[in-house]
Amino acid sequence: MLSTVIADWSHVRTWVFDLDETLYPPSAPLFPQIEARMVDWITSALGVGRGEADRLRAEWWATHGTTLAGLMHDHGVAPEPFLTEVHDIDFSVLTPDPDLRAAIAALPGRKVIFTNGTAPYALDVLRARGLDGLWDAIHGIEHAGHVPKPAPAAFDRVFARDGLTPRAAAMFEDSARNLRVPAERGVTTVHVAPTPAPAPHIHHHTADLTAFLRGILSTG
Numbered sequence: 013m014l015s016t017v018i019a020d021w022s023h024v025r026t027w028v029f030d031l032d033e034t035l036y037p038p039s040a041p042l043f044p045q046i047e048a049r050m051v052d053w054i055t056s057a058l059g060v061g062r063g064e065a066d067r068l069r070a071e072w073w074a075t076h077g078t079t080l081a082g083l084m085h086d087h088g089v090a091p092e093p094f095l096t097e098v099h100d101i102d103f104s105v106l107t108p109d110p111d112l113r114a115a116i117a118a119l120p121g122r123k124v125i126f127t128n129g130t131a132p133y134a135l136d137v138l139r140a141r142g143l144d145g146l147w148d149a150i151h152g153i154e155h156a157g158h159v160p161k162p163a164p165a166a167f168d169r170v171f172a173r174d175g176l177t178p179r180a181a182a183m184f185e186d187s188a189r190n191l192r193v194p195a196e197r198g199v200t201t202v203h204v205a206p207t208p209a210p211a212p213h214i215h216h217h218t219a220d221l222t223a224f225l226r227g228i229l230s231t232g
């Protein structure tokens with residue numbers, strides 16, 4: 013069966029996907045594990061209590077884009093050991109999603125991942141979801157100079173690394189704030205989340221990524 017993209021999407025040559033809570037449901041208990049490991053790390057590295065460590069973690073995420081970016085800015089922390097430590101979690105809480113796999117595989121053009129996690133972590137997640145082997149590129153935080161989304165420099169570095177043309181790209185993300193810069197660059201944006209967050213930089217919203225991707229294709 014031949015799939016073609018319906019007119020609204022015929023300009024798209026590169027399909028960019030966030031990883032966390034975009035390619036698996038936000039109900040999957042992955043982030044709580046990572047957050048707990050971050051709190052452990054901050055507690056021992058800075059010698060603060062767990063309550064203070066959790067407050068700092070949340071504050072850095074809000075003001076710097078990621079906990080790591082705040083740790084680097086405020087304490088000069090080296091990124092790699094931190095990233096390895098906090099991503100050493102149990103991936104068996106994720107289940108394979110063959111329907112999502114088929115919907116992504118059917119998209120014509122390049123498919124790439126752009127995550128604020130690392131590329132090795134992304135591979136662990138993709139394997140656990142049965143979504144590995146589909147991707148032309150996996151761009152991790154290490155490829156953005158450890159500058160996270162939503163910072164403009166993160167998008168500019170990763171878009172340049174990928175070689176994509178923003179006006180010929182679509183991006184799928186659960187974090188509405190991470191779609192503002194792509195929209196400014198000309199990317200078509202899709203907010204993937206249980207609840208809509210209407211804003212001028214959100215072009216589409218879906219609570220069901222698989223159904224949305226199927227709707228992009230007309231089969232015949």
Ligand SMILES: [Mg+2]
Binds near residue numbers: 030031032033034186
């Ligand atoms: Mg995400």
